[in-house]
Amino acid sequence: MSNASALTKPKWSKRKRKEALWAYLFIAPTLLGLFVFYMMPALASFGLSFTNWNGITPPQFIGLDNIVRLFQSGSFIRTLINTFVFTVVSVPMAVILATGIAVLLNQKIKGMVVYRTIYFLPMVTMPVAVGMVWKWLYNTDYGLLNYLLGLLHLPQPAWLFNPNIALLSVIAVYVWMTVGNNIILILAGLQGISQTYYEAAQIDGASKFKQLIKITIPLLTPTLFFVFITGMISSLQVFDLIFIMIGDSHVLLEPLRTLVYGVYESGFEYSQMGYASAQAFLLFLAILTVTIAQFAFQKKWVHYDG
Amino acid sequence: MGKTLHIVLLIVISAVILAGCGTNTGSDDNTLEVALWDEKISGAVDASIEEFNKEHPDVEVKVTYTPYANYFTKLRTSLGGGSGPDVFWMNGPNFYEYATFGLIKDLEPFIEKDSEFSKDVYFDSVIDLYSHEGHLYAAPYFSDIVGLFYNKRLFDEAGLDYPDETWTWDDIKEKGELLTNKEAGIYGYSASVVSNQAGYYNLIPQAGGYMINEEKTKSGFDSPETREALHFVKDLIDEGIAPTVQTQIESNPRDLFMSGLIAIHPEISVNAEMFYSELGDDLGVAPLPAGKEEATITHGIGWAMNGDTEKEELAWELIKHLSGEKGNQFIAETGFSIPAQEDMSDLWVESIPGLDLQVFIDAQEVAYPYPLSQNTIQWQDIEQAEIQGAFLGYKSIDEALDNVAKEMNLILDTEQID
Known part of the structure; x- marks a missing residue:
């Protein structure tokens, strides 16, 4: 049989072994880089989450005290909720918006490259710069946004100060920043869909909208799946934007404190490395769970072509 | 072939691991690393380093400026990792922790061996600030104290006399109201809540209260005097004489003052030079107005040495150049702030002829120490979040002050156990 060799352990020639x-x-x-800079710190952080360590004197083993303390602290629960809301609102918004724009950008009109570049620009801008600029735009008294609203005689909200809208204000910036990346990925997905489906649909008399619903979206689901997973992972870890926009004001932080912000604050501002590691570890578990759940759920909605 | 391949692999592995584990200390015998936060002082620092290099031409001194917001976070992380700069700036709130954890060196052994350095020439307030159990851990560099800056142009437009030493809280309210011009977006007074040092820390002792008692066992934030001071601030904000705390957080009162949008602004002496270069001869300065009492918060900055540095002799030499007579002279001439050596004060007063800097020297008479305990940072975070939260309308001032006192007393209690 031709596949008999596959059943036994393959015997590699010297040449093949050398190639390997x-x-x-x-x-x-x-x-090695991955091991030294990612795996080792991750393992160390896991170990440290069972200790009390200020970064200077030797760590003391305290078992699960950090985890217990986390779930007893109201601010950690608040952090979890904030991060959850942030992700649940921002990721679908960024994906839906990106899909719409990508469909519009997937046409043959003049100057399309320019449009595509414009939409992608926020993505190649440093989050720090984005945060700084939006902080100014959002400024209640002197910001451009409220200036324009003032010209139109509309209410001028305190974007980052009103605890009810602060999180939404930051989500808007985050969506604005990530939508470009999603557009590029979805655009690539759209161009991977064979034209023959559309031709067949046209012959059958399907409307443009029907084509979108019945052909484009289903065949785009593998891309959407990828965009969703990566989007969720990064939005669960959101930090830089919030750090820049309201980082030095403790009072503004409450409605906006996210998991990674908690890690940073405990670890580097209060020098409670063990406590920070415990939070980082819980975040890791959360991301892992969400990702596994998404993979399990994908059979229900993701269609792979062919 | 196989053997060489293994060797190559091993080299790659060891190179990566070594690169990963290497630390910065001792990276180069002839380099001293210096860290601080305020770039406005770079002229004086560079001049001192030049002097140092005359004696040590082979030593390279690398200076890194990190913005204050991240300075101590970065410093502590690098020191905890066994590296970090050899010589760096220290401030009051962080001093206790650095000294007790051995992150900075006790300078006493160097002082004993060295006849050139004497603690007597410095302001006592700064020596006290950086002494732990009678030992000096940071060499005093400059002293800072709060004064009342004002914009002469705005006073002229309102037809008012400039502030002077007779001013009291009532004048702030009265004149502040006259100076306020809502249509032009001009505030009479800044009533800073975002900066405790330039703001309400001065008002509390002026009202006869205290932030922390002398034994450092009790918070004074729930006292009637503190309440009076913060209600004074709240009245000014409510009446529109001072910007709201929201405006203060979004647009620092310091920037509003420099843009000519605030007429009177209490500020630390280190910003005198910056204000003068921005506002020129429109800038004036007067003593802080008195409440029941006169008081103005004083603090200072010192040079500390990395507790793990292998180049302690060189580092000490550099510290001596920075905080010595010449170093103080450089600070005085650049106009940055009051040099830590008392005798240099006059030189500093002359550094900005258009501004009456003598105000700050005279203010030493009513100087009130910056409030400190072992865990200052911890209770200050609570203090700022609570008080700013109250001003943003999340809770009442009295409730916030009760919370601050309660939390702060808990922290102070744990300090007593240690």
């Missing part, structure tokens, strides 16, 4: 060795050599720098 070279392959390992080529990935070695990345692998």
Whole structure:
């Protein structure tokens, strides 16, 4: 049988083994970097989450005290809720908006490259710069946004100060910042859909809208799945934007404190490395759970072409 | 072939691991790293380093400025990791922790061996600030104190006399109201809540109260005097004489003052030079107005040495150049703030001829120490969040002050156990 060799352990020729060795050599720098800068700190952080450590004197083992303390603290629960709301609102918004724009950008009209570039620009801008600029735009008394609203005689809200809308204000900026990346990915997905489906649909007399619902969206689901997963992972870790926009004001932080902000604050501002590690570890578990759930759920809605 | 490949692999591995584990200390015998936050002082620092290099031409001194908001976070993380700068700025709120954890070196052994350095020439307030159990841990560099800056143009337009030493809280309210011009967006007074040092920390002792008692066992935030001071601030804000706390957080009162949108603004002496270069001869300065009493908060900055540095002799030499007579002279001439050596005060007073800096020297008479305990940072975070929260309308002032006192007393109690 031709596949008998696949059942037994393959015997590699000397040449093949040498090739494999070279392959390992080529990935070695990345692998080592990954190990030294990601795996080792992650493992260390896991170990530290069971300790009380101020970063200077030796850590003391305190078992699960950090975790217990976390769930007893009202501010951690608040943090969890904030992060959850942030993700649940921002990711679908960014994906839906991106899909709409990508469909519009997936046409043959003049100057399309310019439009695509414009939509992608926020993505290649540093989050720090984005945060700074939006902080000024949002300024209640001197900001551009409220100036324009004032010209139109509309109410001028305190975007970052009203606890009811502060989170939404930051979500808007986050969506604005990430939508460009989603557009590029979805655009690539759209262009991967074979024209033959549309031709067939046209012959059958399907409207443009029907085509979108019955062909484009289903065939786009693998891309959407990818965009959703990566989007969720990064929005669960949101930090830089919030740090820049309201970071130095403790009073404004309450409605906006996210999980990673909590990690930063405990670890680097209050020097409670063990407590911070425990939060980081819980965040890791949360992201892992969400991602596994999404993979389990994907059978229900993701269609792979062919 | 196989062997060479293994060797190559090993080299790659060890190179990456070594690069990952290497630390900065001792990276180069002839480099001293210096860290501080205020770039406005770079002229004086550079001049002192130049002097130092005359004696040590082979030593390279690298200076890094990190904005204050992240300075101590970064410093502590790098020191905790066994690296960090050799010589760096220290302030009051962080001093206790750095000294007790051994993050900074006791300077006493160096002082004993060195006849050139004497603690006597410095302001006592700054020596006290950086002494722990009688030992000096940071060499005094400059002293800062709060004064009442004002915009002469706005006073002229309102037809008012400039503030002077006779002013009291009532004058702030009275004149502040006359100076306020809502249509032009001009506030009479800044009533800073975002800066405790330049703001309400001065008002509390002026009202006869205290932030922390002398034994550092009890918070004074729930006392009637503190309440009076903060209600004074609230009245000014409610009447529109001072910007709301929301405006203060979004647009720092300091920036509003420099833009000519605030007429009277209490501020730390270190900003005198910056204000003068922005407002020129429109800028004036007067003593803080008195409440029941006269008081003005004083603080100062010192140079500390990395507790783990391997170059302690060189580092000490550099610290001596920075905080010595020449170093003080440089600070005085650049006009940054009051040099820590008392005798240099006059030189500093002359540094900005258009501004009466003598006000700050005279203010030393009514100086009130910046409130400190072992865990200052912890209770200050609570204090600022509570008080700013109250001004934003999340709760009443009295409720916020009760919370501050309660939390602060808990922190102070744990300090007693240690």
